[in-house]
Amino acid sequence: MNTNNEYISKNSYLRKLIYSITPFTLLDYPDKTACIIWFAGCNMRCTYCYNPEIVTGKGKYSFDDVKNFLLSRQYLLDAVVMSGGECLLSDGIIDIITEIKSMGYLVKIDTNGSRPETLKQLINKQLIDYVALDFKATKAKTFEITKADFYAEFVSCLDILIKSDIQFEVRTTIHSSLLDQSDIQEMINELSALGYSGKYYIQHFRNESETIGNPGPSYCDFNIIDCGNEMIEVVER
Numbered sequence: 001m002n003t004n005n006e007y008i009s010k011n012s013y014l015r016k017l018i019y020s021i022t023p024f025t026l027l028d029y030p031d032k033t034a035c036i037i038w039f040a041g042c043n044m045r046c047t048y049c050y051n052p053e054i055v056t057g058k059g060k061y062s063f064d065d066v067k068n069f070l071l072s073r074q075y076l077l078d079a080v081v082m083s084g085g086e087c088l089l090s091d092g093i094i095d096i097i098t099e100i101k102s103m104g105y106l107v108k109i110d111t112n113g114s115r116p117e118t119l120k121q122l123i124n125k126q127l128i129d130y131v132a133l134d135f136k137a138t139k140a141k142t143f144e145i146t147k148a149d150f151y152a153e154f155v156s157c158l159d160i161l162i163k164s165d166i167q168f169e170v171r172t173t174i175h176s177s178l179l180d181q182s183d184i185q186e187m188i189n190e191l192s193a194l195g196y197s198g199k200y201y202i203q204h205f206r207n208e209s210e211t212i213g214n215p216g217p218s219y220c221d222f223n224i225i226d227c228g229n230e231m232i233e234v235v236e237r
């Protein structure tokens, strides 16, 4: 298989965009073996973010560095998870994913939902196989929690995914001092109104984690499963 540099520009090939690699995971791509590439940098500053060093730190590796690792795992791993930070911010991400696909990997994108145009390009070029889309908060709480306002972009990403045939999931991290039961109910209603049906994954904040905003411990005192409706099944992780 030709994995030479016929797809990828020299610039994106050599820039140090990548913070680190997790060489093996069974948890991050449904039913597949995978590795995770963590892209440095993010356009949000979520209060509960577990990865402050990735969000504010500089990349340590270029795709050139990572490529040798991917070649060594070719046909041993099923998939590559592109995470971060926000992987879709990186210049050359389309070239990089094109190269990864040419090696035969499935590709999953973990995205904060701020880059609908890039997401659309990747789907149109048939370069991705699975997307995990963050639903950060209600419209009213989006800026308070993320220190950015990409609610409209999230809605665009959701619409693009609903209209595509890509497998995807919507997920929210809950910290009890940031989102309460009425917020979750509002977010589920909004998902339904936007045409989403299926599973909605709720991830509970892990109290032991270091974070960007130090929101303190989280104590969720309501039954999240009960917030679902006939269209949306709430699944806790």
Ligand code: SF4
Binding pocket: 042, 043, 044, 045, 046, 048, 049, 050, 051, 055, 084, 085, 086, 112
């Ligand atoms: S949790 Fe927020 S700040 Fe952290 S990487 Fe994800 S989008 Fe960026």
